[in-house]
Amino acid sequence: xxxxxxxxxxxxxxxxxxxxxxxxxxxxxxxxxxxxxxxxxxxxxxxxxxxxxxxxxxxxxxxxxxxxxxxxxxxxxxxxxxxxxxxxxxxxxxxxxxxxxxxxxxxxxxxxxxxxxxxxxxxxxxxxxxxxxxxxxxxxxxxxxxxxxxxxxxxxxxxxxxxxxxxxxxxxxxxxxxxxxxxxxxxxxxxxxxxxxxxxxxx
Ligand SMILES: N[C@@H](CCC(=O)N[C@@H](CS)C(=O)NCC(=O)O)C(=O)O
Numbered sequence: 227x228x229x230x231x232x233x234x235x236x237x238x239x240x241x242x243x244x245x246x247x248x249x250x251x252x253x254x255x256x257x258x259x260x261x262x263x264x265x266x267x268x269x270x271x272x273x274x275x276x277x278x279x280x281x282x283x284x285x286x287x288x289x290x291x292x293x294x295x296x297x298x299x300x301x302x303x304x305x306x307x308x309x310x311x312x313x314x315x316x317x318x319x320x321x322x323x324x325x326x327x328x329x330x331x332x333x334x335x336x337x338x339x340x341x342x343x344x345x346x347x348x349x350x351x352x353x354x355x356x357x358x359x360x361x362x363x364x365x366x367x368x369x370x371x372x373x374x375x376x377x378x379x380x381x382x383x384x385x386x387x388x389x390x391x392x393x394x395x396x397x398x399x400x401x402x403x404x405x406x407x408x409x410x411x412x413x414x415x416x417x418x419x420x421x422x423x424x425x426x427x428x429x
Pocket of ligand 1: 262
């Protein structure tokens with residue numbers, strides 16, 4: 227029986243959120259870890275835009291947006307109701323404004339024509355929003371884990387790694403604790419397992 231094929235890059239936060247949902251939904255997949263600097267032709271044939279994650283279903287259908295992969299997985303199996311009460315608005319803020327600021331904070335050299343001096347402050351605006359939510363309940367959208375947490379924490383992880391010591395000294399105690407709990411979770415440990423880079427020749 228052929229399985230859905232996931233093209234993924236281990237450290238990509240978009241790929242992480244897709245792997246989190248697929249693993250949580252217990253969907254068996256063929257996992258193909260790739261290098262962004264050497265994308266396999268098979269992946270580009272399936273999705274010419276060349277971003278990971280890409281999920282190719284046995285029917286030939288291609289899902290090449292991370293949130294769509296999450297929703298596809300949860301539509302098949304969502305044992306703990308991740309979809310219940312999740313915040314599309316917060317995820318959209320993460321994917322647009324926060325990610326834009328994060329890229330400028332993390333890779334200032336990529337944006338030589340821009341004044342990136344407020345990139346970190348812009349990131350912190352989002353962390354303040356998260357801290358406010360986490361002051362009201364244990365997770366971002368309530369007292370249970372939802373899609374909001376799982377779609378967002380891989381990006382906060384990326385932010386935390388730019389200046390790790392400074393991150394840990396930030397006054398966002400609840401957000402730091404929330405992040406650490408996700409990083410230490412068995413689900414995250416599982417999806418971060420190192421795999422060899424996929425190559426067609428090794429089939
Ligand atoms: N909107 C896409 C964004 C995916 C994305 O930008 N992934 C990055 C890696 S983190 C990528 O593949 N970039 C292409 C490259 O670096 O060549 C999604 O949600 O899946």
